[in-house]
Amino acid sequence: LVSNLFAAYILQLFGLFFDRHFGALPGEESRSRKVCPFTQLEIILAMSMASTLSKLDGLSTKVRLRTQLRTHKFFRVAVPGAVTGANLVAAVGESGQAEDEVEAAHLATLLLQFGYLFPVIEDAFTVRDDGTLYRLQRPYFWPSHATQADNVEYAIYLNKRLLRNEQKHGLEEDEAQQYNKLAELLAHIWEFITVQAELQLKQQKEKKKADKVVYDSEERAFWRRRRPGNANHLEEHIQKIERRLRKENALGYKAKIERIKLSLKTKPWLKAIKASDTMVQWVEKLEDYDAFLSPTNPPNPWISDDCSLWLLNTDTVEVPTERRVKRWGLSVHELVKDCIGRQVLETFLESEFSSENIRFWIAIQDLKYAKNEEIESKAERIYEEFLARGAPCQVNVDSRTLEKTIECLESSKNHRHAFFFAEEHVFTLMSKDSYPRFVRSNIYKGVLSAAQQQGSRRLGWRNFVFNMGATKKMPLGNKQTKMSREDTAHASLPKQLSSDSLPVKQMHSNNKSGEQPME
Amino acid sequence: QKPTTSSSDKKAETSSSSKKAEPAAAENASRAAESIELLAREAEELRMKLDAERNKLNDIPIEQAADRLSPLPHTGIKSRRLLKGHAGKVLCMDWSMDKRHIVSSSQDGKVIVWDGFTTNKEHALTTATTWTMACAYSPSSQLIACGGLDNKCSVVPLSFDDDIQQKKRFRAVATHTSYMSCCMFLRSDNLLLTGSGDSTCAIWDVESGQLIQNFHGHTGDVFAIDVPRCDTGNIFISAGADKHSLVWDIRTGLCVQSFDGHEADINTVRFHPNGDAFATGSDDASCRLFDLRADRQVCIYEKESILFPVNGVDFSASGRILFAGYGDYRVGVWDSLKATRHTTLYGHENRISCLKSSPDGTAICTASWDCTIRV
Numbered sequence: 097l098v099s100n101l102f103a104a105y106i107l108q109l110f111g112l113f114f115d116r117h118f119g120a121l122p123g124e125e126s127r128s129r130k131v132c133p134f135t136q137l138e139i140i141l142a143m144s145m146a147s148t149l150s151k152l153d154g155l156s157t158k159v160r161l162r163t164q165l166r167t168h169k170f171f172r173v174a175v176p177g178a179v180t181g182a183n184l185v186a187a188v189g190e191s192g193q194a195e196d197e198v199e200a201a202h203l204a205t206l207l208l209q210f211g212y213l214f215p216v217i218e219d220a221f222t223v224r225d226d227g228t229l230y231r232l233q234r235p236y237f238w239p240s241h242a243t244q245a246d247n248v249e250y251a252i253y254l255n256k257r258l259l260r261n262e263q264k265h266g267l268e269e270d271e272a273q274q275y276n277k278l279a280e281l282l283a284h285i286w287e288f289i290t291v292q293a294e295l296q297l298k299q300q301k302e303k304k305k306a307d308k309v310v311y312d313s314e315e316r317a318f319w320r321r322r323r324p325g326n327a328n329h330l331e332e333h334i335q336k337i338e339r340r341l342r343k344e345n346a347l348g349y350k351a352k353i354e355r356i357k358l359s360l361k362t363k364p365w366l367k368a369i370k371a372s373d374t375m376v377q378w379v380e381k382l383e384d385y386d387a388f389l390s391p392t393n394p395p396n397p398w399i400s401d402d403c404s405l406w407l408l409n410t411d412t413v414e415v416p417t418e419r420r421v422k423r424w425g426l427s428v429h430e431l432v433k434d435c436i437g438r439q440v441l442e443t444f445l446e447s448e449f450s451s452e453n454i455r456f457w458i459a460i461q462d463l464k465y466a467k468n469e470e471i472e473s474k475a476e477r478i479y480e481e482f483l484a485r486g487a488p489c490q491v492n493v494d495s496r497t498l499e500k501t502i503e504c505l506e507s508s509k510n511h512r513h514a515f516f517f518a519e520e521h522v523f524t525l526m527s528k529d530s531y532p533r534f535v536r537s538n539i540y541k542g543v544l545s546a547a548q549q550q551g552s553r554r555l556g557w558r559n560f561v562f563n564m565g566a567t568k569k570m571p572l573g574n575k576q577t578k579m580s581r582e583d584t585a586h587a588s589l590p591k592q593l594s595s596d597s598l599p600v601k602q603m604h605s606n607n608k609s610g611e612q613p614m615e
Numbered sequence: 616q617k618p619t620t621s622s623s624d625k626k627a628e629t630s631s632s633s634k635k636a637e638p639a640a641a642e643n644a645s646r647a648a649e650s651i652e653l654l655a656r657e658a659e660e661l662r663m664k665l666d667a668e669r670n671k672l673n674d675i676p677i678e679q680a681a682d683r684l685s686p687l688p689h690t691g692i693k694s695r696r697l698l699k700g701h702a703g704k705v706l707c708m709d710w711s712m713d714k715r716h717i718v719s720s721s722q723d724g725k726v727i728v729w730d731g732f733t734t735n736k737e738h739a740l741t742t743a744t745t746w747t748m749a750c751a752y753s754p755s756s757q758l759i760a761c762g763g764l765d766n767k768c769s770v771v772p773l774s775f776d777d778d779i780q781q782k783k784r785f786r787a788v789a790t791h792t793s794y795m796s797c798c799m800f801l802r803s804d805n806l807l808l809t810g811s812g813d814s815t816c817a818i819w820d821v822e823s824g825q826l827i828q829n830f831h832g833h834t835g836d837v838f839a840i841d842v843p844r845c846d847t848g849n850i851f852i853s854a855g856a857d858k859h860s861l862v863w864d865i866r867t868g869l870c871v872q873s874f875d876g877h878e879a880d881i882n883t884v885r886f887h888p889n890g891d892a893f894a895t896g897s898d899d900a901s902c903r904l905f906d907l908r909a910d911r912q913v914c915i916y917e918k919e920s921i922l923f924p925v926n927g928v929d930f931s932a933s934g935r936i937l938f939a940g941y942g943d944y945r946v947g948v949w950d951s952l953k954a955t956r957h958t959t960l961y962g963h964e965n966r967i968s969c970l971k972s973s974p975d976g977t978a979i980c981t982a983s984w985d986c987t988i989r990v
Contacts, residue, residue: 144880144898144924148942151900151922193919199959203920206943327965333706334746334764335796336880338812339836339856346647349654351834355859355873356661360668362872364910368672371891371909372680375934376952378889380684382933387977388690389935397715397732398695398978398990405977406714429845429890461846465803468820468827512827513866516849523847 144336149210149240155203156212158191159184160232167306168229170217176306178216178229185225201225210329211239214317231310237318239330248289251278253319255293265312270323381426385419393419411435418547425535428527444539445530452489453522453530456482460519464512475511483518497521669911677904677914681952687935692948694962695978696990698729700736704984706763707749707969709799711756714975718759719988720747726761728773731980731990738773742785749797753804758821760788760807762795768809770821789819796855797840801865808851810837816853818865830863832870839883843890854881854895860905874905876912883927883970888934894951896925902939904951916949918956927969932976940967940981962989 163184167176179187181204188207189200204223207213208230216229223230235241254275257265267275282289300308320326366374383389387396394404408417416436424431424440431437438458445451459482463474482491483501493501497517504514534540703723710717715732724745728738740759748763762768768789789795793812801808806827807819816830816837835856842851850871854860858881862872879898886893892906892913901917902925916937923942930937930951937951944967946960965985972979982988 147879147898148923155922192922195920195956198961199920202943202945202961206923333968335748335794335812335836335838338764338794346651346654348834349651349658351832352658353654353661355832355861355870356658356665358870359665359873359910360661362910364672364908366906366908368906368909368911368913369675369680371906372675372677372913375677375887375889375892375906375913376680376684379934379952382888383935385976386931386933386935387975388692388931389688389933392977396977403715403732406975409975429847433844433846461802464849465801465806467805467822468825469823513849516866 145330145332146240149238149330152207152210152212153235153238153240155188155192156207156232156235156238159187159207159213162187162191163232165232170229175216175229177310178231181224181226181228181230184213184230185223188223197225209327211237211318211321214313214320216313219320231313231317233317234311234314237314242318247278247282248285250274250319250322251282251286251289252292252296253315254278255290256297259293259297385423415550416543416547417550418544421540421544421547424540428531431531431534440539440543441530441534444534444537447539448533450530452482452491453526455489456491457519457522457526460515460522463515466512471510471512475505475514478515479505491518491522493518493521672911676954677952678954684952686953687950687957690936690948690958692958692960694960694989696731696734698731698734698988698990699986700727700729700739701725701986701988703986704965705968705982705986705988706747708971708980708982708988709750709752710971710973710980711752712754712974713756714973714977716752716756717980717988717990718750718752718761719982720750720761720763721986722746726750726759728759729988731978740771740785742769746794749795749809751799751807753800754802755804758800758804760798760800762789762798762809764794766791766794766811768795768798768807768819770807786824788821788824789817790824791815791817793836796836796838799840799842801842801851802846808840808842810840810853810855812836814855814857816840816851816863828865828868830861830868830870832861832863832873833857833859835880838881839895841884841886841893843886844888845890848890852884852886852893854884856880858897860884860893860895862907872907872910874910874912876903876905876915877901879924882924885929888930888932892934894928894930894937896928896939898924900924900941902928902937902949904937914951914954916947916951916954916956921947923966926967927971927981929970929972929979931972938970938972938979940970942966944983944985946970946979946981963987 163179165177165179167174168178168180169175185197185200185204188194188204189197192200192203194200194203201223204213205221208215208223209221211233213223213230213232215223216231220228254267254271257267257271258275279286300311303311322328364371392405394400394402394408397403397405407413409420413436416434420434420436424434424437431441438454442451442454442458445454456478459474459478463471463478466474481487481489483493483498484490500517501515504516505511508514698717698719701719701721701723703721703725705719705721708717708719715730716737717729717731718726719729720726720742722745724742724747726738726740726742726747727736728740729736740761742761742765744763744765746764747761749768750759750761752759756773758770758772760768760770767787769785769787771785788807789798789809791809791811791813795809795811797810799808800806800821801818805821807821808816809819810816814831814833814836816833818827818829819825820827830853833853833855835858837853837855839855840851840853849865850862851865852860852862858875858877858879860874860881861870862874863869864871877895877897877899878901881895881897883896884893885895887904891908892904894902894904896902900921900923901915903912903916904914905911906913916939921941921943925939925941927940928937935951936957937949939947939949941947944961944963944965946967947956948958948960949955950957963981963983963985965983967981967983969982970979978990980988980990
């Protein structure tokens with residue numbers, strides 16, 4: 097421990113020396129950054145990674161307490177201070193409160209990848225839940241502690257290896273290359289490095305054999321994690337590094353005060369319990385439409401490799417599916433979200449001679465999200481068509497709303513949101529008045545039944561709507577006739593429906609001479 | 616009730632305080648320090664008042680309201696597609712409204728458009744910047760927006776012409792004074808919404824590149840934005856390094872609601888399908904659910920065995936399931952109402968940077984630093 101502290105102290109001194117010469121660039125307030133070209137170790141511990149590492153530190157400490165390290169035998173070689181993968185995974189699972197073995201193994205693998213433990217015999221990137229032997233890395237080499245791992249330390253390490261038995265500790269090819277490059281880069285302090293290497297080796301020799309073996313493997317594992325080519329798990333997203341350290345200045349505090357005042361002023365519209373209740377109810381209603389909870393019909397293309405579900409649900413499909421049409425009945429939002437739903441709603445309102453509301457609303461949406469250069473002309477057109485006195489499709493808004501709208505149009509230069517008040521008014525009207533009637537209407541029911549009968553008849557929804565629309569105003573008595581016409585539609589086709597949307601049902605399948613019209 | 620103060624008031628205040636800075640420098644410095652202290656104290660007092668108010672409200676966690684629901688069935692979620700082709704970390708992805716195409720951007724500046732269903736790459740574009748942190752598909756699927764460290768968001772039309780031609784057609788629409796962290800088209804091909812490291816959000820006119828509205832109020836970098844799936848509102852939400860989520864009015868540019876609670880940077884935010892709530896994911900390894908009508912946090916999704924930051928969240932079509940992509944390479948599948956983790960999805964080999972549900976909710980897509988994308 098003492099020798100390690102001593103080495104650390106010397107290295108710290110050296111780290112400071114290097115800070116002055118190759119150290120932090122001006123303006124790097126919140127981070128210490130050293131780039132080692134050879135170890136590819138960018139140590140940029142922004143707060144995000146630092147806090148994750150401290151959590152991993154905590155986990156490692158718990159694992160250490162739960163793990164019994166002992167000497168194992170690996171093909172007649174004694175491996176001191178080791179633990180099997182199986183025991184390690186169990187210890188990690190307990191310490192990390194893992195739900196199952198898969199999670200425990202995953203946590204252990206993460207600890208390995210971040211350098212908190214390592215395989216003894218052969219390097220690997222995952223922890224195996226079997227007899228493979230692992231060691232726990234000493235805290236001195238933990239990523240959270242070892243922020244000074246730079247070129248000098250690496251050079252010292254490589255030197256130590258060269259001073260030792262070549263068979264056991266000789267450098268590999270890429271390490272030799274790096275050694276040569278470092279010898280060039282650090283030539284001016286090479287003597288210091290070689291002296292350091294000798295000193296450290298001397299201290300290491302004073303250890304007991306088992307401790308020496310363990311320490312060697314720990315040091316080797318540390319540097320192995322930092323070789324170029326290995327994923328650098330300590331790397332941070334650049335937005336965490338680039339983010340400016342915003343000093344707590346007057347502006348910052350004023351913004352905070354504004355925000356808290358706003359929060360104090362904001363009265364919740366609903367009590368939390370009511371909000372939770374409504375959310376639960378909403379979610380329940382939609383579970384049937386959730387592909388992860390209820391199987392879709394046709395099946396989910398990602399699973400079945402068949403696109404039918406998408407083909408049957410495009411924006412231009414003739415017959416919307418039953419599920420889709422049912423969804424319009426859930427709320428006005430679901431209806432207007434769907435462009436076909438909007439069209440059907442418009443058709444319904446047309447039949448009631450009140451479609452100007454929905455058309456007004458749609459025009460406003462178009463205005464809100466239009467290009468800058470089209471705003472003026474669109475706003476003008478909306479006013480002319482829907483609001484001006486004697487307008488062709490005059491919408492019914494109360495005088496106050498109209499006043500406020502005209503005010504917006506006259507005062508501000510940008511008319512993108514000039515119809516905000518009218519928009520709200522009209523939408524409320526639609527959702528409270530038109531929508532409930534729509535859901536009970538024959539048009540909606542007609543479209544729904546067309547969807548339900550889609551498979552056998554293939555009649556476009558417009559045709560049903562046409563029928564419904566045309567007969568809507570007839571007295572109730574005729575409703576019977578309409579229904580029966582529906583039922584017997586397969587027997588006799590009304591003449592006004594265009595033939596190309598109504599493929600005639602073949603009565604005789606072996607009749608090849610052409611289509612036989614039904615009787 | 617709309618807040619009465621606005622950013623213009625703030626500007627007036629700072630100009631008056633900068634006028635104070637003209638006399639003797641030393642005296643002025645100490646006065647400035649004093650006023651900061653006063654402000655700090657005021658902020659602290661208000662915060663305590665807010666906490667006291669919140670504690671008064673009787674809170675029943677959402678889990679209780681969800682008690683009567685049966686637990687989630689076995690979902691059998693698997694990785695169905697693996698999109699390989701990026702050479703660098705994938706930082707962001709977005710779905711096309713046709714429910715099968717995906718655009719993704721990576722650290723090496725490449726933007727790829729995939730047909731997720733067949734896994735074919737249809738377009739490969741090279742941007743001039745590294746760290747292309749955000750990309751978005753336009754509603755018509757004809758335009759792509761992307762940007763990042765270049766402080767801009769550029770728009771490029773998709774066509775099957777030569778890619779070199781395409782490079783010339785990259786047009787900068789948004790310009791910030793710091794990196795652009797997130798972007799999306801605002802309900803049409805004409806408007807672009809961006810969030811930036813300069814702590815502001817902004818709406819831009821795509822054709823002219825003009826700024827339509829900007830949004831000041833965050834006291835830290837903005838990392839994420841989202842817009843409700845329903846067309847009928849005028850709000851959007853942003854969240855970031857100041858640990859707050861702010862709800863903005865598109866019409867006025869004002870912040871209408873603010874939420875806090877997270878203990879570290881918020882990396883991702885997503886509206887609930889009902890449009891009245893949203894979820895956030897943060898560096899503190901938790902996701903939280905906030906309700907706009909109740910004006911508070913209603914649920915927290917965390918576990919002892921989850922130590923890594925949440926980088927992406929999204930809901931299933933009904934909102935019952937909350938998917939969370941973590942820095943420990945996994946996707947957590949949470950029962951959003953019962954606040955329990957239903958299952959975990961394994962597969963990625965490096966941190967998940969982005970997670971989004973497809974427009975019809977038939978799949979989720981995850982992008983990762985292992986250079987792959989999974990559906």
